[in-house]
Amino acid sequence: MIAILCRINNEVTLSFSILGEKNGKKTIAFIVYPAKNGDQLVGIAVASVALGFGGELKVLVGFDVEGNIHNYSLLSHSETPGLGSKASDWFKEGNKGSIKGLNPGIKPLTVSKDGGDIDAITASTITSRAFLSAINKAYAAYKDNADGITSATPKAEPDISDGTTSASPKEN
Secondary structure, eight states, X not given: OTTTSSXXXXXXXXXXXXEEEETTEEEEEEEEEEEEETTEEEEXXXXXXXXXXXXXXXXXXXXXXXXXXXXXXXXXXXXXXXXXXXXXXXXXXXXXXXXXXXXXXXXXXXXGGGTSSBOOOTTOHHHHHXXXXXXXXXXXXXXXXXXXXXXXXXXXXXXXXXXXXXXXXXXX
């Protein structure tokens, strides 16, 4: 978690889930992890999922308090071996598709093939779109919950494509 968020000194044990509904069943749409330095919120990490070429692509993305991307980790994927796994590094700082420091609230992250500014992984445009979709969804969860994270009751209800959501506190 420290690699995803910088300057934290709290135990990252308190999180909350944002629940969604799919096919009439409740699902966990996001898990949000606030990061603090003392009592000051310094960032938020959000676990997010999107559908790629071969199935689900799960990411954990860290945002600073302004909503800029600090770092990310590709948690799991079902993409084509040797191609989908490139997302682990492709979007890191210094690479062609770098997203570090970008703020999806200023401009949603999209691949250049779709009119965006991010270079897609060679031969893996669908995976790249899914990865950036997961990042954009994570940002929506961050944005819609940033104010509530500093208080006892998290705020929720981000508008995501696969259903409505509500917040549910969770202890790890």
